Amino acid sequence: MKTVNELAKATEITQWIGPTDVVVSALVSDSRKALAGTLFIAVKGTQVDAHDFISQVIEKGCRVIVAERVIEVPEHVTVLVVPNSALALGELAHAFYDYPSRSLELVGVTGTNGKTTTTTLLHDLYTELGYKVGLLSTVVNLIGKEVIPSTHTTPDQIALNALLADMVDQGCSHCFMEVSSHAISQHRIAGLVFKGGAFTNITHDHLDYHGTFKEYIAAKKTFFDELKKDAFALVNADDKNGMVMVQNTKAKVSTFGLKTHADFKAKVLENSFSGLLLTINGIELWTRLIGDFNAYNIATVYGISQLLGSDSTEVLTVLSKLEAVDGRFQFTKSETDITAVVDYAHTPDALENVLKTIENIRTRNEQVITVVGCGGDRDALKRPEMARIACELSNKVILTSDNPRTEDPAEILKQMEAGVGAHQSMKVLTILDRDQAIKTAVSLAQPKDIILIAGKGHEKYQDINGVKHPFDDFDVVKNYFTKLKK
Ligand SMILES: CC(=O)N[C@H]1[C@@H](OP(=O)(O)OP(=O)(O)OC[C@H]2O[C@@H](n3ccc(=O)[nH]c3=O)[C@H](O)[C@@H]2O)O[C@H](CO)[C@@H](O)[C@@H]1O[C@H](C)C(=O)N[C@@H](C)C(=O)N[C@H](CCC(=O)O)C(=O)O
Numbered sequence: 001m002k003t004v005n006e007l008a009k010a011t012e013i014t015q016w017i018g019p020t021d022v023v024v025s026a027l028v029s030d031s032r033k034a035l036a037g038t039l040f041i042a043v044k045g046t047q048v049d050a051h052d053f054i055s056q057v058i059e060k061g062c063r064v065i066v067a068e069r070v071i072e073v074p075e076h077v078t079v080l081v082v083p084n085s086a087l088a089l090g091e092l093a094h095a096f097y098d099y100p101s102r103s104l105e106l107v108g109v110t111g112t113n114g115k116t117t118t119t120t121l122l123h124d125l126y127t128e129l130g131y132k133v134g135l136l137s138t139v140v141n142l143i144g145k146e147v148i149p150s151t152h153t154t155p156d157q158i159a160l161n162a163l164l165a166d167m168v169d170q171g172c173s174h175c176f177m178e179v180s181s182h183a184i185s186q187h188r189i190a191g192l193v194f195k196g197g198a199f200t201n202i203t204h205d206h207l208d209y210h211g212t213f214k215e216y217i218a219a220k221k222t223f224f225d226e227l228k229k230d231a232f233a234l235v236n237a238d239d240k241n242g243m244v245m246v247q248n249t250k251a252k253v254s255t256f257g258l259k260t261h262a263d264f265k266a267k268v269l270e271n272s273f274s275g276l277l278l279t280i281n282g283i284e285l286w287t288r289l290i291g292d293f294n295a296y297n298i299a300t301v302y303g304i305s306q307l308l309g310s311d312s313t314e315v316l317t318v319l320s321k322l323e324a325v326d327g328r329f330q331f332t333k334s335e336t337d338i339t340a341v342v343d344y345a346h347t348p349d350a351l352e353n354v355l356k357t358i359e360n361i362r363t364r365n366e367q368v369i370t371v372v373g374c375g376g377d378r379d380a381l382k383r384p385e386m387a388r389i390a391c392e393l394s395n396k397v398i399l400t401s402d403n404p405r406t407e408d409p410a411e412i413l414k415q416m417e418a419g420v421g422a423h424q425s426m427k428v429l430t431i432l433d434r435d436q437a438i439k440t441a442v443s444l445a446q447p448k449d450i451i452l453i454a455g456k457g458h459e460k461y462q463d464i465n466g467v468k469h470p471f472d473d474f475d476v477v478k479n480y481f482t483k484l485k486k
Pocket residue numbers: 029030031032043044045046047048049050053151152153154155156157180181182183186
């Protein structure tokens with residue numbers, strides 16, 4: 001419970017209409033969840049403008065409304081007019097939950113790829129170091145070992161602050177969280193105090209939402225623009241937009257990388273199906289993670305740990321024991337010696353990295369068979385690109401469905417096929433049903449071949465028209481492997 005007076009201190013209010021001493025039991029931004037005593041914040045979204053629901057929530061008993069314009073309400077209702085409701089929602093939610101980020105070492109990781117991997121490694125690292133740690137990620141949210149299912153990469157303002165408050169209540173010292181570009185644009189992280197932020201990389205994704213690559217960069221950069229002076233900003237020195245991210249930051253800037261000079265510099269010595277041997281700032285380290293891109297992730301994690309003041313030797317010892325994240329280069333072998341790799345590569349860059357990793361670590365001239373699709377209601381421009389990359393770096397490609405969501409999967413596949421050059425088309429099969437596509441890959445594979453199943457990684461469902469049908473790439477391929485005769 002909080003009074004409007006207390007809450008109002010947390011955000012800019014341009015006009016205040018009505019009573020000031022009202023008690024608020026909860027914050028709500030979805031009219032369907034409004035109850036008597038709750039404060040309703042009207043946010044204009046991509047589908048609807050919640051200002052249209054204000055009279056409905058007043059009927060349900062809301063006595064306080066936060067809105068972007070003056071609205072006519074009964075006398076007993078308070079209206080707080082704010083310049084930006086989404087921003088106010090973040091700041092008010094932070095205040096409502098007693099400013100939880102101030103009591104945590106909160107570190108945010110942004111970038112196109114590598115957020116889940118780095119934040120999860122950080123969670124596991126700090127847990128091993130003896131701390132109770134929170135994690136907010138695409139795969140799962142964790143408070144220590146307690147699992148809270150994840151619906152977004154970065155939760156909305158209310159859910160996010162409620163989770164951070166639970167972390168504080170349950171004695172967490174740190175929280176590592178993914179910061180998606182959608183979250184930055186929608187002010188889901190407004191009001192939070194970050195101990196530091198890290199930038200992994202930026203490549204083609206989400207242009208459906210941000211419009212242009214320039215706008216996508218600008219959205220990510222805002223995160224660093226808003227870090228405080230005593231925070232750290234760790235960026236990828238090898239990414240051409242790494243320094244762009246921190247052009248206007250007040251935070252203390254450090255870099256990591258493999259190719260150019262960097263404060264935390266990694267060098268890959270060996271790369272195989274059992275892991276990576278690398279050096280970080282000259283110290284040798286063995287990790288179970290696979291692929292050069294994971295050397296970047298390890299360098300990010302190591303860099304953050306040093307910026308948080310942890311002991312370098314202790315950190316490196318633990319890092320060498322950590323397991324890969326679910327659905328990230330997760331592999332299994334059939335009794336007939338076919339390898340299947342399940343990976344969450346759902347962007348052109350990630351797909352290229354994973355296929356190049358396979359190219360580097362395969363020992364003989366095995367065939368690489370790639371099964372890949374692209375999600376519906378997401379950036380369509382990456383579809384032909386991903387098909388082109390799959391063809392260039394595989395011996396055989398099976399184009400299939402990912403999460404079509406509300407789109408026609410056959411149409412998505414046509415857009416992917418447009419990326420396949422005439423000289424490559426012999427390599428390509430299109431099989432809409434993902435289960436059948438995986439089955440076909442298994443039947444085409446010879447002993448020693450490698451099947452890459454890309455795009456869905458850890459996901460346990462296929463979203464078709466809003467219905468989540470149980471589906472797990474790893475289980476499906478393992479099942480077809482068991483049916484193979486030796
Ligand atoms: C495109 C997008 O990001 N949409 C997010 C956005 O929804 P929106 O702007 O479309 O909202 P809207 O439906 O127009 O509604 C506007 C407001 O009206 C309210 N409303 C709506 C209906 C109603 O009856 N009553 C009502 O009050 C809503 O609660 C909302 O406050 O705000 C919602 C509330 O925070 C999010 O749940 C929703 O995420 C959707 C489900 C989504 O799929 N988002 C994905 C793209 C996303 O956010 N992904 C990133 C990761 C991307 C990556 O890097 O891989 C993530 O962080 O998860």
